[in-house]
Amino acid sequence: xxxxxxxxxxxxxxxxxxxxxxxxxxxxxxxxxxxxxxxxxxxxxxxxxxxxxxxxxxxxxxxxxxxxxxxxxxxxxxxxxxxxxxxxxxxxxxxxxxxxxxxxxxxxxxxxxxxxxxxxxxxxxxxxxxxxxxxxxxxxxxxxxxxxxxxxxxxxxxxxxxxxxxxxxxxxxxxxxxxxxxxxxxxxxxxxxxx
Numbered sequence: 791x792x793x794x795x796x797x798x799x800x801x802x803x804x805x806x807x808x809x810x811x812x813x814x815x816x817x818x819x820x821x822x823x824x825x826x827x828x829x830x831x832x833x834x835x836x837x838x839x840x841x842x843x844x845x846x847x848x849x850x851x852x853x854x855x856x857x858x859x860x861x862x863x864x865x866x867x868x869x870x871x872x873x874x875x876x877x878x879x880x881x882x883x884x885x886x887x888x889x890x891x892x893x894x895x896x897x898x899x900x901x902x903x904x905x906x907x908x909x910x911x912x913x914x915x916x917x918x919x920x921x922x923x924x925x926x927x928x929x930x931x932x933x934x935x936x937x938x939x940x941x942x943x944x945x946x947x948x949x950x951x952x953x954x955x956x957x958x959x960x961x962x963x964x965x966x967x968x969x970x971x972x973x974x975x976x977x978x979x980x981x982x983x984x985x
Contacts, residue, residue, distance in 0.1 A: 826845060
């Protein structure tokens, strides 16, 4: 039954594109991506990349970059690629210049020092910006292959999911927002053998 559900659902999902999200299918085994939701910040034939938006990292921004003095600012595990880099998305382009639009009102990157200064001064709130360590990336053809394998479900995203939703609920909320056939997946156990 699950096999049929996955295939029928796959025909009704969206195509990957910049600004879409990838929702990990319920039984995806890769520990980096179990129950993850990834915002695609760039999707081209040559490759794609984005950030896992629902996995908190064990350290804060201040822990990773002490000179930021951005105390208690959470950092998310963006993915397993280049874990020596910090990235961010935000929804305040009028305050942080240089960002690239991802979805309406949401930007990737920009003036990092200015972003941290605004946080420190209390001129922006943590619900307006999200920091990531590392990123998720796919070479040419790799994501298309994973989609054929039904590893990911493609959907649209909104600012509330990116910035306001509690990270532990992002995966289930994403599936439930897609309709009843996907909502049922949100209740699947992580390990089907335990069912």
